[in-house]
Amino acid sequence: MLLSNYLFFTDACEEALRFYEACGLGRIVEMVRYGADSMPPKSEAMRGKVMHAKFEGDGIAFYASDNDDAEPMRGSAHHLAMDSRQSTDQLFSALSSGGLVTTALGMQPWGDYYGKLTDRFGVQWMLNCHEPARS
Numbered sequence: 001m002l003l004s005n006y007l008f009f010t011d012a013c014e015e016a017l018r019f020y021e022a023c024g025l026g027r028i029v030e031m032v033r034y035g036a037d038s039m040p041p042k043s044e045a046m047r048g049k050v051m052h053a054k055f056e057g058d059g060i061a062f063y064a065s066d067n068d069d070a071e072p073m074r075g076s077a078h079h080l081a082m083d084s085r086q087s088t089d090q091l092f093s094a095l096s097s098g099g100l101v102t103t104a105l106g107m108q109p110w111g112d113y114y115g116k117l118t119d120r121f122g123v124q125w126m127l128n129c130h131e132p133a134r135s
Contacts, residue, residue: 005062009065012121016123017031017050017055019119023094024090029054029055031050032051032053034046045068046066049066052065059081060080076124077124078124078126080127080128081129082113087129088115091127096119102124113128113131
């Protein structure tokens with residue numbers, strides 16, 4: 001069994017996935033469009049939009065699509081367990097571009113380097129870097 005998120009966008013799926021590629025999260029490995037490859041469009045407005053996409057990277061796999069009746073994304077977040085503060089800083093900066101930082105990166109009471117943001121597409125991200133205490 002494998003749990004994977006499925007993100008629903010109203011009409012910005014491809015733009016969001018290209019943004020995640022530019023952030024260094026991975027790459028689009030599959031993309032099927034409404035009105036192509038025998039996939040009928042739900043409406044003419046949806047023709048050419050993403051019916052189904054798969055995104056993969058190192059330790060990352062999720063799916064996404066455009067859905068004209070999609071509800072705003074809330075109540076869940078992508079949690080990324082990071083392996084260094086430097087990579088955490090870089091990814092957090094990239095993902096937060098045009099978005100909203102809800103918890104600034106910093107040391108937290110539980111002892112990890114952590115921050116939370118909502119990207120410009122409404123997707124929430126939690127980045128947590130557990131670095132063992134240095135002696």
